[in-house]
Amino acid sequence: MEEALKENLMGALEQVVDPELGIDIVNLGLVYDVEMDEAGATTVTMTLTSMGCPLAGTIVDQVKIALSDIPEVKETEVNIVWNPPWSKDRMSRYAKIALGIT
Numbered sequence: 001m002e003e004a005l006k007e008n009l010m011g012a013l014e015q016v017v018d019p020e021l022g023i024d025i026v027n028l029g030l031v032y033d034v035e036m037d038e039a040g041a042t043t044v045t046m047t048l049t050s051m052g053c054p055l056a057g058t059i060v061d062q063v064k065i066a067l068s069d070i071p072e073v074k075e076t077e078v079n080i081v082w083n084p085p086w087s088k089d090r091m092s093r094y095a096k097i098a099l100g101i102t
Helices: 001-014 057-066 093-099
Strands: 031-036 042-048 075-080
Touching: 001 031, 001 057, 001 075, 057 075
Parallel strands: 042 075
Antiparallel strands: 031 042
16 A cells, blocks of 8 residues: 555544544554555554443444545455553654643
């Protein structure tokens, strides 16, 4: 996948906001990888801030909606993983400042 397309996909994922924290999933460090095959099948590998996240289904739906606006994306699968575990160290500087974490 071209780097420009990957940046476009990540940009679209920045529109998906974690409803509890009010910060997008990219800056929170929840998105581990985005891959697309030649047919446009796109796989987002991501985690959540906690295993018992009650909004997991909502976030997955929002990821699919965000990527559906990109013409190259024909279908989207969201792969939720727990390893490596998420930690605040994965957050961007922007997210840490927004949440008051140093």
